[in-house]
Amino acid sequence: MLRQDTIAALSTPFGLSGIGIIRISGPGALETARRIFKPSNKNCSWESHHLYHGDIVSTGGQTILDEVLISFMRKPNSFTGEDIIEINCHGNPLIIGSILTQLQELGCRLARPGEFSERAFLNNRMDLSQAEALAAMISAKSGKAYAMGLSQLKGSLTKEIENLRSLLIDALAGLEAAIDFTEDTSREKIPEMPPQIDQALECMQLLLSSYRAAKAYTEGVNVVITGKPNVGKSSLLNALTGRKKAIVTDIPGTTRDLITDTIHIGGIPVNLMDTAGIREPQNLIEKEGISLVWESLADADVVIIMLDVSKPLTDEDRIIIDKNQSGNIIVAMNKIDLPPAWEMEANEHLLPPGAKMIHISAKAGTGLDHLKRTLIDLSGSDENINTGRAMITNLRHKLAIEKAYKNIQTAKESIVHGMSAEFAAFDLREALDNLDEITGKKINDEILDKIFSSFCIGK
Ligand SMILES: Nc1nc2c(ncn2[C@@H]2O[C@H](COP(=O)(O)OP(=O)(O)OP(=O)(O)O)[C@@H](O)[C@H]2O)c(=O)[nH]1
Ligand SMILES: [Mg+2]
Structure with a gap:
């Protein structure tokens, strides 16, 4: 369904640059361009996907605003599936501002964030997972995250969801035969387990397990450094x-x-967080700081508990250890450049179960490579990850797959318990609906608005 209005926005960053690209999309794009563009060659025939040289002029035609290159992409062979004009002007915010004002005077509306991608989706140029992949590529924080987005844009996830859909549709066909049999004979036929059910569950498990590895590359690993005051966290x-x-x-x-602050280790963004030292707060500011530490610990992927080996262990250290008994924990024994006041070996029983112990000197830089390697080991990332295969990189997709997985498991259980095929068929249809939320085949407008409004302007 083509939209009636014509939208315009700057697709490159707003600031000083060699060129800036203004994109216009909608039924009025070409007519607007004709009114604002004065070609240097009189034979400008507005052929699709051709570049023309000339001037952008004010609506009266008297003032030249900029010298530009302009191109026209005729529907449906354009990014949005609508007529698109792209103006390559000079990257000065003043020029860009005046061209955008002219476009508004000619009836264009400034595009909302993500509106070009939304139109591409609504005009079936791409499915929702591909539009989301584009946004993910633009904001990718690592090369691997970009590669995963690109593979999703090229349809790796779309294909996998299609494959899952056809498994479920085949399974449904088998079950519906049992339902029809009942209607014909008034005798209940016990449905057999369609083999596609386990095949679908297996595919989904693989997808779900790819999420943790992908997340390390796409969102990074959140590492919180905690410990009592003065142990060397900020160092x-x-x-x-x-x-x-x-x-x-x-x-x-x-x-x-x-x-x-964020650093990259082996291509993985590692978001480090230094925190206030934990002790009995001595004033309101410190109290606020310490309550922020407890909040940040709850969201950490990895916690580094720092201890000072040059001074005896105290109750403050023990409280911090006691409060961090599960999850990915590294105990960093700091200040090993100083004479030790205690031996960890004698106190090992105090450490959280499964914690990795590493000896470091933040001041001298000793043991930091070991610490970095351990951070990556705990991140769940996989260096040899195949970014070309279908992966789940987005929380919305993960939740939809989990819901579909549960639906299929329920269907499986009702077949195992000899229940009427209608029950299993119902759950499989629910699973299909949940999968269709990923590609946007079935999705409500509110969720769509929320997704596209998180995109940037001009995309
Ligand atoms: N000898 C030695 N001193 C260190 C080391 N790491 C930190 N220090 C010193 O320990 C003191 C405290 O360091 P910080 O990094 O400020 O400690 P912190 O844990 O951030 O302290 P708070 O912010 O008060 O919680 C400073 O004087 C540092 O120079 C180390 O590995 N060896
Ligand atoms: Mg500090």
């Missing part, structure tokens, strides 16, 4: 980032706020 943040991001002093309670 560690600075040592890992190579920047003086956090203030380091020998005064306990130096850090009050959460201080974050």
Whole structure:
């Protein structure tokens, strides 16, 4: 269904640059271009997918606003499936602003975030998972995340969902034969287990297990550094980032706020968070800082508990260890450049189960490579990940697959328990609906709006 209005937006970043690209999409795109563009060659025939040189002029035609290259992409062979005009003008916000104002005077509306992609989806140029892949590529924080987005844009996930759909449709056909039999004979026929059910469950398990590895590359790993005051948390943040991001002093309670920075280890974005030292707060500011630490610990993928080997263990250390008993934990024994005041070996029973112990000196830089490798090992990432295969990289898709998985399991159970085929058929249809949310075959407008409004303007 083609939209009636014509939209325009800058598709390149708003700032000083060599060129800026303004995109116009909709039924009025070509007519608008004719009124604003004065070709340098009189034979401008507006052939689709050709580039023309000339000037953008004010609507009266008296003032030249810029010298540009302009192209026309005739529907349906364009990104949105509508007529598109692209103006390559000079990248000065003043020029871009005046061209956009002219376009509005000629009846174009400024595009909302993601509106070009939304039109591409609504005009069946791509499915929803592909449109989301585009947004993910634009905001990718690592090369692998970009490659995963590209593979999804090329249809790897779409194909896998199609494959799952056909397995479920075949399974449904088998079950519906049993239902028809009952209607014909008034005798209940016990349905047989369609083999496609286990095949579908297996495919979905693979997809779901790809999510954790993909997430490390797409969203990064959230690492929180915690410990009592003065153990060297801020020193560690600075040592890992190579920047003086956090203030380091020998005064306990130096850090009050959460201080974050991102580094890349083996292509994985690692979001580091330095925190206030945990102890009985001595004032309101410190109290607020410490309550932020407890919140950030709840969202951490990996927690680094720092201990100072040069001073005896205290109750404050024990409280922090007690509060971090599960999850991915690294215990960083810091200040190994100083004489030790205690031996970890004698206190190993105090450590959280499964925690990795690493000896470091944040000041001297000792043990940091070991620490980085351990962070990556705990991130769930897979260096040899095949970014070309279908993967789940997006939480919305993961939740939809999980729902569909549950539907299929329920269908399987009702067949195992000899229940009427109608029950299993109902659950399989629910599973299909959940899968269709991923590609957008079936999705409500509110969710669509939410998805596209998170895209950037001009895409
Ligand atoms: N010798 C030695 N000193 C260190 C090491 N790491 C940190 N320090 C020193 O320990 C003191 C405290 O370091 P910070 O990094 O500020 O400690 P913190 O854990 O962030 O402290 P708060 O912000 O108060 O919670 C500073 O004087 C650092 O120079 C280390 O590996 N060896
Ligand atoms: Mg600090």
